[in-house]
Amino acid sequence: MKLKILIAFSVYALIACAQKPIIWDNPNASQQQLNRDNGECTQSAQIYTPPRVTPQPEGQMVSGRYVAPSWSQQLAATLGNTPGGYSTNQNMYVGCMQSRGYMPRQAR
Structure with a gap:
C-alpha cells in the first residue's frame, strides 16, 4: 500500500x-x-478568501463526569481551519x- x-x-x-x-x-x-x-x-x-475557523468540540457531562472530546473530533476541527488570504x-x-x-x- x-x-x-x-x-x-x-x-x-x-x-x-x-x-x-x-x-x-x-x-x-x-x-x-x-x-x-x-x-x-x-x-x-486577486480574490480574498476569509479564514475559516472551526470551533473546537466541547466535552460533555456524562453521569456527573466530564468526558473530553475524542482526539479524532479535535483533529477534524483543527484540520477544518484555513488561514485565508489572497489568491489569483x-x-x-x-x-x-x-x-x-x-x-x-x-x-x-
Missing part, C-alpha cells in the same frame, strides 16, 4: 514539474508594456491579458 502511494506521489510530482510556463505574446507590446499589463491583470484578478483567479487573469491583445502559448 505504501509503495502505491509513493508511486502515485512520484508520478504526480513529475507531471507537476513537467508543466511549462505560459508565455504571453503580443507583437505590438514592448517588454515594459507586458510587465505593466501583467501586473495590472494580476492585481485585478486564473480565469480572470487570462481574460484580462487576452482583452489587452495577448495570446497565451506554452514554453518549449
Whole structure:
C-alpha cells in the first residue's frame, strides 16, 4: 500500500514539474508594456478568501463526569481551519491579458 502511494506521489510530482510556463505574446507590446499589463491583470484578478475557523468540540457531562472530546473530533476541527488570504483567479487573469491583445502559448 505504501509503495502505491509513493508511486502515485512520484508520478504526480513529475507531471507537476513537467508543466511549462505560459508565455504571453503580443507583437505590438514592448517588454515594459507586458510587465505593466501583467501586473495590472494580476492585481485585478486577486480574490480574498476569509479564514475559516472551526470551533473546537466541547466535552460533555456524562453521569456527573466530564468526558473530553475524542482526539479524532479535535483533529477534524483543527484540520477544518484555513488561514485565508489572497489568491489569483486564473480565469480572470487570462481574460484580462487576452482583452489587452495577448495570446497565451506554452514554453518549449
